[in-house]
Amino acid sequence: MCVRGKARGGSASRQTALVVMLMLIIGSLFIGMAPAGAQDDVVLRGTLRSGRDPIDAVTLSVVNSAGAEVGTTTTGADGKWEVPINAADTYTITIDEATLPEGIGFKGGNSNVVEREVTELRTFSVGFQLEAVDAQPLVAIDSTTTRVLNRVASGIKVGLLVALASVGLSLIYGVTGLVNFAHSEMVTFGAVIAFGIEALMPSVPFPITVLLAVIVGGALGFLLERGLFRPLRKRKMNNISLMIVSIGLAFVLRYAIVIYFRAEPVGYKHYLIQTGTKIGPISLPMKDWVIIVVAFVLLLAVGLLLQKTRLGTAMRAVADNPPLAQSSGINVDSTILAVWIAGSALAAAGGIFLGLTQVVEWQMGEKMLLLIFAAVTLGGLGTAYGAMVGGLVIGLASEVITLHPWVDSNLKFGVALLVLILVLLVRPQGILGVRERFG
């Protein structure tokens, strides 16, 4: 319902980037809906069962990647156990086999040791494959369908974030022809600014912090266009030279962030830890659900801006043919400026949300840059909707592919990019791009 209300708001307004800003404001307020579930301790937990019967009085120990013991526990009468953890790490959970009851053993090929990679600080469950030695094997803890659905959900989340970050790059490319390598730094910048505002003014509600950081992110776009790229365009510098300038700019921004922010990853104090909230069979932290909704609403707002407002029409016209747009009375320079502001504000929003689901660190944009490029190229360079579609495809592909035992969490980026190369072979203009003859 809220989504429809916004849609009307977007179509009613006549012009200007205020629409975008308004959308961002309202959109960001959604975050306020998420309960800060930080009360719960973060634990590794699980239930030991043989078939349907819980197994009690079994001792488990948890050791972190440095080899230090994090905790030892014993299962209760319901077979449940949990061990508190306080860092993202790879934990090794070992069952003391001597404490297993008679007649209970591990299913074929499984051992009493399980490794669990905790990628973000929230509660994870750990499963052991136990069975009565003579019994028929019964279902595993999570069914395959549930695992697939959960992967798809987190793929949609990642995809929406990539889409959010990519739209700006694609729009900027569309109106100026510049492949902006510093776009990833705008993503980092938004996340870092939000962290700074939160640290300076801890009492400010987080949605307001997000909003302020998004505005600062838009201001960076304004500065870069007015202070750097517009003067260079007026000097008739070509796009390749400008691309190389943006590479240099990316380095300056990135390492300035390391020096004046910090080198080690941090998380936002709000919403640091949340346990999973189930909707249907899918379990994601509440903040992730909110992020999915807000990101979706923002992308919808961008679509409406492009289709229904004069500014959006101007943007599309400039992207299509700048001289023609100019001669039709469109102010090309201010349209490009609006694209820069909106694009970098969206990148900043993407960065903040990424920081919320993972961590805030100086390399977060750099790590994401390739996904962004892949999304933009996949969808078709220069098309905003293409970037959205491409982002979703890349996000989904890279998350769902990790279901395959061969693909670890590092390799998934590589797989996503290989997909990109294959697409270029078959449909070089991208999913939504217009075919143009070349070579």
Next chain:
Amino acid sequence: MNTDVLFAAIDINKLLGTTLRSSINVQSAAFALGAVGLNMHYGFTGLLNVGMVAFMAAGSYGMAMVFTQGFLGGGILMGALFGLIFATVIALLIGIPALRLRGDYLAIVTIAIGEVMRIGFRSDKLLWLTGGPFGLPSIEDRGQGVSLADRVGRDWNPLWDTDNPTKRLGFWELTFDAKTIWLMIIGWTAVFLCSIFIWRLIQSPWGRVVKAIREDEDAARALGKNVFSYKMQSLIIGGVIGAMAGILRTWDTGFVETQQFRPQTTFFIWTVLILGGAASKWGPVIGAFVFWFILTIAEEALRQVVDSGWIPEWFIDSSDVGRVRLIMMGLMLAALMIWRPQGILGKKEEALLDVR
């Protein structure tokens, strides 16, 4: 806090010595070699290759895999040969999808392939082959006498003196150990030969076609030239030279690991090329020398000044000095592109290509 203190903080002899040493060191030669390869791509053919590390990684890992796993007999030279073949394969892999597209696609695909290779080599699944995150020769191998550094610097080195292994050669502050001198000779010779080779190529009929493609692809095509094929040949030649740069660097460090192949290495090479002058004969060589000179002198001076307490710690502390180097590289690249795109030796009309 006056300037006397500042000058007292800087030891001029040490500063100049360190700077010159790094300007002519093996790493500088490796970057020059990489820039020679990139010059073929960008300077002469107009290919926007922002994934030079992919070729360097192919060379380094190809060589190190053959060396440590003993494939094909396992020597260093056989390894190097394999590395160059590997780079050729990578060039084909990049070129077939990307060379038919507009220039910016090539930029995106090359940077993507570079990252895919880095992430792939790092994977635990390839631990047995590439050493995963531990590199090659992996940490265990290095202790067991399978030492790449020893093979290159001792068994292979005519300058090696068994009686005096710590002997340093050179004069004033410019002294190097025997292995470094040996690799510097190899490296700069390779740079020299490759530069001459590329220059001869460019002055041949083949080179004129390649330059025509850079200036106006459609015109070249209208004259019946197979543009794709020429671009592919250029990509392979430059890529093989890039692989040599990777191999040289690995011989120097004695091992490969994925951290050496982050995208920033490519951008260092770009800065070297633009600084020296794209599409010029000796641009990459001058570029590498001047680039390392500027970077090291600034870093060294900054380090000495920071250590003396002349710069307030909240502004830059000593752990930031290495990062300032990267900021300077970024500024240098952007400033050169804006004010002097032809670099030190290039011609302005050749440097302003636009592939769109």
